[in-house]
Amino acid sequence: MDQYWGSRKVLYTGGEKKWQSEDPSHKLLRIVRVREHGPFEDFANAPICTYLGVLTLSRLARVMSPHDIFFLVLGMKNVLQSEALEKYSLSVFLIENFVTSIVRDLKELPPPSPSKPRSSVLTLNPHGYPTEAAAITELKLIDRLQELKYRVLCIPTSPTFPLVDGFFFLNSPRRTLAGLQMTRAHAHHTKTSTVRQFTEHLSWFFTNWEEFAQGLSWEMIYVQHADSTMISKWQRCGPVNPNNETDAEKEIVAFWDGRVHQYQFVLTRGFLSKVREMRTQRSWGKGIGKKVGEIIGEQSAFRSGEIYWEYFNDFYMCVPTGCRQ
Numbered sequence: 001m002d003q004y005w006g007s008r009k010v011l012y013t014g015g016e017k018k019w020q021s022e023d024p025s026h027k028l029l030r031i032v033r034v035r036e037h038g039p040f041e042d043f044a045n046a047p048i049c050t051y052l053g054v055l056t057l058s059r060l061a062r063v064m065s066p067h068d069i070f071f072l073v074l075g076m077k078n079v080l081q082s083e084a085l086e087k088y089s090l091s092v093f094l095i096e097n098f099v100t101s102i103v104r105d106l107k108e109l110p111p112p113s114p115s116k117p118r119s120s121v122l123t124l125n126p127h128g129y130p131t132e133a134a135a136i137t138e139l140k141l142i143d144r145l146q147e148l149k150y151r152v153l154c155i156p157t158s159p160t161f162p163l164v165d166g167f168f169f170l171n172s173p174r175r176t177l178a179g180l181q182m183t184r185a186h187a188h189h190t191k192t193s194t195v196r197q198f199t200e201h202l203s204w205f206f207t208n209w210e211e212f213a214q215g216l217s218w219e220m221i222y223v224q225h226a227d228s229t230m231i232s233k234w235q236r237c238g239p240v241n242p243n244n245e246t247d248a249e250k251e252i253v254a255f256w257d258g259r260v261h262q263y264q265f266v267l268t269r270g271f272l273s274k275v276r277e278m279r280t281q282r283s284w285g286k287g288i289g290k291k292v293g294e295i296i297g298e299q300s301a302f303r304s305g306e307i308y309w310e311y312f313n314d315f316y317m318c319v320p321t322g323c324r325q
Contacts, residue, residue: 058133099129
């Protein structure tokens with residue numbers, strides 16, 4: 001219900017309270033009850049929904065360091081399910097320094113013959129990292145197809161989205177779809193039906209997908225914790241029943257073996273130390289780190305890397321050992 005009040009228009013929000021429509025600034029909050037260990041409970045803020053959470057982190061990643069983004073995400077580990085936490089953690093791929101550090105440690109999983117090993121497009125062009133994030137919502141919530149853009153980190157909000165936890169497109173040195181998966185599993189083999197569902201979803205979300213997909217290379221990047229059972233071999237793609245393989249399934253397998261390259265990144269304590277040092281070098285002199293030092297002391301600020309490692313250990317233990325097959 002609305003009503004003009006003097007020279008200003010006001011809205012009634014369900015009761016007698018007035019809301020000035022010219023400058024609405026009501027906050028949307030979601031408060032959750034948290035019980036971690038024992039009978040005691042606490043209250044914490046949580047994202048209202050994954051869609052808004054992804055957009056919020058996309059904006060924060062432009063002004064915060066990788067170190068601070070991780071702390072922000074992992075600070076929500078007690079109020080989010082592991083699947084949501086995975087998606088928010090992918091926001092670090094929006095930060096140039098984080099990506100340039102990752103590419104030095106990318107290890108290719110040797111592809112089957114006749115394909116030959118080659119460097120990842122991120123290794124060849126680390127500055128092609130995504131600069132913004134977009135939330136891929138459930139199909140029933142889409143009112144129109146989206147324009148397909150390079151350097152946009154697409155994060156699906158549905159837990160049933162097939163194949164990847166996130167993906168983005170690069171234009172140089174070759175047109176490439178980079179798919180991201182976080183896993184503790186030692187094997188991440190994929191079903192042909194999952195690949196088919198993934199491409200179907202892309203055609204439902206994006207305009208001109210069929211045309212765009214022509215000649216497109218694929219890269220799968222498996223992100224693993226140092227304490228996980230390591231992926232050591234090429235992750236194959238095949239049908240559920242190999243004895244009754246259809247022509248369509250054979251085509252998908254041929255594409256996977258010939259056009260997809262796979263890489264592994266292992267998150268180690270040493271890597272986190274590099275991120276911490278990078279953050280310190282770049283922000284300490286700009287007042288951010290200096291302010292932290294004034295508040296908690298320089299030694300405590302440097303020890304934050306150890307705290308971060310403990311947080312990440314706790315988070316990664318929540319990541320399912322299964323995979324998006």
